[in-house]
Every structure is written in structure tokens, then in C-alpha cells.
Amino acid sequence: MNREDGDDSFDYLFKVVLIGDMGVGKTCVVQRFRNGTFVDRQGTTIGVDFTMKSLIVDGKRVKLQIWDTGGQERFRTITQSYYRSANGIVLCYDITCKQSYESLERWIDDVSKFAAPNVVKVVVGTKADLESERIVQVEDGEQLQRRHGMLTFIETSAKENTNVDKTFYRLAETLKRQHDAGMSIESQIEGIRLNSGSTPVGGLWQKYESCCRY
Template identity: 40%
Template sequence: MAYKVDHEYDYLFKIVLIGDSGVGKSNILSRFTRNEFCLESKSTIGVEFATRTLQIEGKTVKAQIWDTAGQERYRAITSAYYRGAVGALLVYDITKRQTFDNVQRWLRELRDHADSNIVIMVAGNKADLKHLRAVTPEDAAALAEKEGLSFIETSALEAVNVENAFQSILLDIYQIISKKALAAQEAAASTPGLPQGTTINVSNFTSSMISKKACCSN
């Protein structure tokens, strides 16, 4: 999949939404990208995506959010879409314990198919239904800490923490590639006799992390 670099953004980051069917992934996507919520939304079939452009530390970042179907029968279709993702929001429903218990399975699948440096956040959605809560924030925070992930509770219906979740993921991704770019510059500066204009290839850069200063495709 090739990504065309234009003058509208400095970086393009691919983020996947994963989790069981019915946890609210599609409404999280529509809330973040269009500030919309649909009570009658149907289960996603296959994969769909939407984009939104934000400013992150003075840079224009285009977030390409992929909504993967949660139904088991579509998992073979969606596994290819983890490729090139630099961020993931793993969503469960705070009112359905089973969706939280399945977080570990989704994590295994994500780590099997995605880059090892992917930024992952666990999100307990439908926080507006606290009276029906089946998963405590403490349980979710403990799991996230054990797995080395960040954690947040969201409500796509009430637009609570959806923006914060994506902002946090995008900031983490940006800071990771900024550190790699700085390290590359320092390595180039410390290499004696290196002709000016020579390209330094930095390992672990994902092709979906695109700067318009260096055109890439995967």
C-alpha cells in the first residue's frame, strides 16, 4: 500500500481500532473524525477508515484510523490491515465482561501481525453506562500496567475522552519517531568523512510514518 505525500501534512500515521464486535469502535471512529454518533450503527463488515488532521508539537499530522470488524468470520480479512499500523486503540465495553476478557486475545493477534514498536492503548468504552458496569477501572488499569500499555475510559455517546485517547496515541508515536530522527542526525554528525547529502537509513522506521522531507512507500 503506497502513501502519497503532499503538502497538507508532515506525517501520516495509521492507527487501527480493534476489539470485539459491538464495543463501539465505529462510533469512536465517527466521533473522532466527524464528531458524530449514531445510535443505529450497524456492525462493520470487513474494514473501513477515516482520516483527521491535527497539530502535534507544531507539526501537521494526518491520522488515518482503520476500523476493523470484530466478528470472528472477518478476522482473516482484517489481519492484513495491521500491517503498517503505528498505533492501536484496543476497545472493550465496560458493561460486558467478556469483551474485556478477550482483550488478551486481541493483544496476541495485534502483536502477531503488527510492528513490535506499535503504540497501544486500551480503552473501556461506554463509560456513560456506569450503572451497568461489569469491568472496574482498577481491573483494566492493572491489565494495562501488566502489559505495558496505556489505559483510558471513553464514551463515544457523550464524547468523553475520545479526543484525549487519539491525541495521546499520536503524541507518543510522534515522540518516538522524533527521537529516532534526532538519533539519526547525531549519528550522521559524528561520522567522520561522511559526504554532505549522504542518506542515512534508520532501522525500525515504519513506512506509514511519512515525512514530506523523505518520501516513502511500503
């Protein structure tokens, strides 16, 4: 297991899991994001690999725990155990391999069974530099993203460093703002509990007073 970004200070910490078939380039994407390098002949991930990377989002330090999973069938049950505590899921397929795209339906089914309902999902088409070998069209990725209500669809190239940082930054930004929104609602609910005798302010106060009355 690899671990980078040794600075332990952070404002937010989120767990992100990369899934998809073997050979789609998940590890290349992670390595490009982590240290800006690309290895053409990358070894197969056995089980799960782990690293960390921090980003600055809205002036805050957001640390991502990135779990790069092996896509082999024998590791599928191991991978499922990582879904439960995941904040974000990156579903990867190779634009030159139709089977890897079609397999995403199976991976998505696993996510729906084992991950939290509010997990943020991103679809990533890898190896965008191999345009001449493309089999899966951009429209296919867009349709998959819309069909399953995912955050976004984006094509990347770890080799040419295209959209890799953008993918993780968009995910980190969304996770931070989702967390902030959840904390804001929890604070409002707590305020209502502590001030149950106060005059309601607007519809939101009235709403929570009603549901928490008993």
C-alpha cells in the same frame, strides 16, 4: 469506505488500527472523533472501514489514517494484515461486557505476532456513560494496560463525548515524539558515518562508533 479530512498537507502521517470484539462501539468512537456526531444504533462494520483526521501537535499537522475493523471472527485474518504497517493500535472493550474485556488477551496476542515491536498500544473502555450497567471495573483496565506495557488506559463515551479526542490526541502526540526521537538517532548515526575520523563527543558518539566500526 469513508474518507474525511480532504486536505493532503501534513507534517506527519500515522496509521492507527482499532480492534476489539463486535459491538463494543469502535465505529461510534471513530465517528465522534471524526465529525463530532453520535449515532445510537450504528450498523456493524463489515471488514474494515477507513477515515482520516488531522490534529495539531507541537505546532505540527499530524494526520491519522484510522482503520476501524470489524470484530467478527470471520474478519480476523483480514484484520491481522493491517497490523504489520500500523503505528498505533487502539484496543477497545465495552465496560458492560466482560467477554469483550476477556477477548482482549486474544487480540493482544495477534498484535504481538503481527505488528511491529514498537507499535504504540492504547486500551480503551467504551460506553463509560453506562455506569449503572458496568461489569468491568476501572482497575481491570488499568491492570491490563500495566501487564502488557501499553501507553495508557482510558475510558470513553462516544455518546457523551468523553475522552474521545483525548485518546487520539495522546496517541498522536506519542507517535510524533517517537518518530522525532527515531529521526534524531538516525541523524546521529549518519553523522558518525560521515565523520568517522572526528573526535567523539560524549558517550553516545563513542557508543555508535563502536557498534558501527565494522
